[in-house]
Amino acid sequence: MDQGSVKFDQTHNYPMIVELTNITKSFADSEGGAARKVLDQLEFRLEGGESVAIIGSSGSGKSTLLNIIGTLDLPDTGEVKLFGNSIAGASEAELSHLRSAQIGFIFQLHHLLPQCSVLENVLVPTLALEKSDRSAAADRARKLLKRVGLDGQESKRPAQLSGGERQRVAVVRALINQPKLLLADEPTGALDAENASNLIDLLGELNHEESVAVVMVTHDQALASRMSRVLRVREGRLEIEG
Ligand SMILES: Nc1ncnc2c1ncn2[C@@H]1O[C@H](COP(=O)(O)OP(=O)(O)O)[C@@H](O)[C@H]1O
Ligand SMILES: [Mg+2]
Helix, strand or coil: HHHHHHHHCCCCCCCCCEEEEEEEEEEEEECCEEEEEEEEEEEEEEEECCCEEEEECCCCCCHHHHHCCCCCCCCCCCEEEEEEEECCCCCCCHHHHHHHHHHEEECCCCCCCCCCCCHHHHHHHHHHCCCHHHHHHHEEEEEEEHHHHCCCCCCHHHHHCCCCHHHHHHHHHHHHCCCCCCCCCCCCCCCCHHHHHHHHHHHHHHHHCCEHHHHHHHCCHHHHHHCCEEEECCCEEEEEEC
């Protein structure tokens, strides 16, 4: 039996959601030259229920950092602890289970399935989990869709929604399994200013209502300042901003 998924299911007693220690990550450049160090001895701590914005110039390593927090990528060196447990030695299956059960992801583009309804899209993450009660998941989906102002839209296809509505569907999909951690990589990047502002309000409210810790990458300093902490990736490390 894979111990990893067992230990990661026991997350409720840990105050620390994320602990990154001495994280270094390099990528080889496209011309095959020397590797470029994107993250350099980076440290990061996130407590349950916190909301943090990560800012930084394009190419500074924001997405790389978010991918490492979300176990979509692994650091070259350093330790990643999620919910009190190191992910060192966890198999890809264990990490996949951890992501499905405990982490919600939102990206710049919503990645909704075009042929599926809003409700079906929202329920996709529940398919990966062996949850006996499918009707409870559908109930929660309807409740969350209503919460984000999408009641009555459950059977529409993504193409029938506005950009802001599609991104709210993506938010509900990210929250459907009641994750402890929500990771958002430029979630407002494809939205106009008003929809972007509304989405940040929504993330802030859900942060409290759902007791979910939020890490949001953005290049918009005004949006970032509405999170409880703002950190800047600079020269491979995180600095407190402002
Ligand atoms: N998979 C990859 N392979 C090679 N280089 C990468 C890869 N991912 C990111 N990089 C490089 O790492 C740097 C940081 O990228 P990224 O984390 O996406 O920056 P940001 O999200 O802050 O714009 C960039 O120079 C980018 O080209
Ligand atoms: Mg990025």
